[in-house]
Amino acid sequence: MPVLDLADPAAVDRYGSFVRAHPHRALTQDLRWGVVKDDWGQEAVYVEEDGAIVAAMTLLVRRLPGGFSVLYAPRGPLMDWSDPSMLHRLLAEAAPLVRRHRAIMTKLDPEVRFTSELDAWLRDQDGWVVKNVGAGKDDMVQPRYCMIVRLQDEDGRQLDEDGLMAKYDGKARNRVRTGRKKGVVTAAADTEEGLRTFHDIYSYMARRNEITTRELPYFHRLRAAFGDRMRVTLASHEEDVLAASVTVDYFGKLYYLYAGSNDLKRNLAPNQVMNHELMVWGLERGAESYDMGGVFELDNSDGLYLFKRAFCKGDGGATEFVGEVDVVHRPALYAVLARLVPRVQRGRRALAARVSRAVKRRARQA
Helix, strand or coil, X not given: CCECCCCCHHHHHHHHHXXXXXXXXXHXXXXXXXXXXXXXXXXXXXXXXXXXXXXXXXXXXXXXXXXXXXXXXXXCCECCCXXXXXXXXXXXXXXXXXXXXXXXXXXXXXXXXXXHHHHHHHHCCCCEXXXXXXXXXXXXXXXXXXXXXXXXXXXXXXXXXXXXXXXXCHHHHHHHHHXXXXXXXXXXXXCHHHHHHHHHHHHHHHHHHCCCCCCHHHHHHHHXXXXXXXXXXXXXXXXXXXXXXXEEEECCEEEEEEEEECCCCHHHCHHHHHHHHHHHHHHHHCCCXXXXXXXXXXXXXXXXHHHHHHHHHHHCCCEEECCEEEEECCHHHHHHHHHHHHHHHHHHHHHHHXXXXXXXXHHHHC
C-alpha cells in the first residue's frame, strides 16, 4: 500500500528524490515543509509503476473539533497532468488516510497552468468542488495567479543579466539601475542577527499595511527545514537597512516568500534592486525560475500587483494556475466548513487591522 512510511528512512529518501526532481516540484510538497508547519500533521502517498514512483502527493493534516480533519496538498499533487486520470489513482491510495483521519475533504492546489480542458475535466468529477474563475480571496487558501520570472529561455539556456533585465518593463529597469547608481546594495545576512533584522522590517511593513505576519520561530523552522537553501537578504544604503526578504532556492525554483521595507529612502527603489539582485543570484545558481508570489486578482489599482507585474512583463505577466479542488468526503460537514472558513478569514484580517492600528496609536503617543 503506497502510503509513505514516514518512519522508514529509505522510503522517505526515495520519495524525496522523486519530489525534488519533478517538473512541478514545489517547496510545499517537500516533506521538510512539515517541519515548518509544525501545527499540522503530515502524510504522503504515491503511485508506482514498474518499481518507480510516477506520482506523489504530500498532505498536511489539519485536525478539527469532533475528531474530524481536513487533508490539504499545498501545490500538489505532483503528476503528469496530461493524463489527469492519474489523480484518481492517487486519491485511491489516500483512501486509508481519509478514513484514518476522518477527513471532511481533501484539498488539492496543483502548480499547473489553467486550461479550459483541465478545468472542464475537474468540474466533471462527481463530488469535486473547483475554485478558480470567479472565486475570491476568502474562498481560497493560496492565490492562483503567480508572478513568475523565467530565468532560462525556451531552450533551457540560462539567461545573462542583460537578458533578464530585458524582461522587465521600462520603469522597473530604470528603477533598478537608478537604485544601484545611487548606492543601494544587497547582501546575504544568514545569521540570527540578520534574521531578526529581516523580521523587524517585515513586521513594520505588516503593521503599516495592516496585514498578518509570521512570528520569528516560524523562520527558525524554515531555516531548520531548508538550511543554506534559505537566504536572508538585506538591501541597504550607506548605514541604513531599507528592505529585507527571505527566499528559498528549491532545487532551481526560487521562492521569494516573505519581504518587507520600512519608510526610509523609498525613492531609492530598494525593493526593485533587491528583487533584481536575487534573480541574479538565481542565474548564478543555474535556477530556472523566480516566483515572486501570487495575487488573487489582476487588479491595476493594486500597487503590489503592479510592482510584481513590472518584472514579469517578458513572461506575459501573471501565470494562471488551475486553482483549488476540494474532493468532498463528508458533504454535510463540508457545507458547514464552506460557510465558516470565509468568515474566519475575514475575522483574522479584521483582527490584524485592529492590532496594527493599536500599535500605530501607541507609537504616536510614545
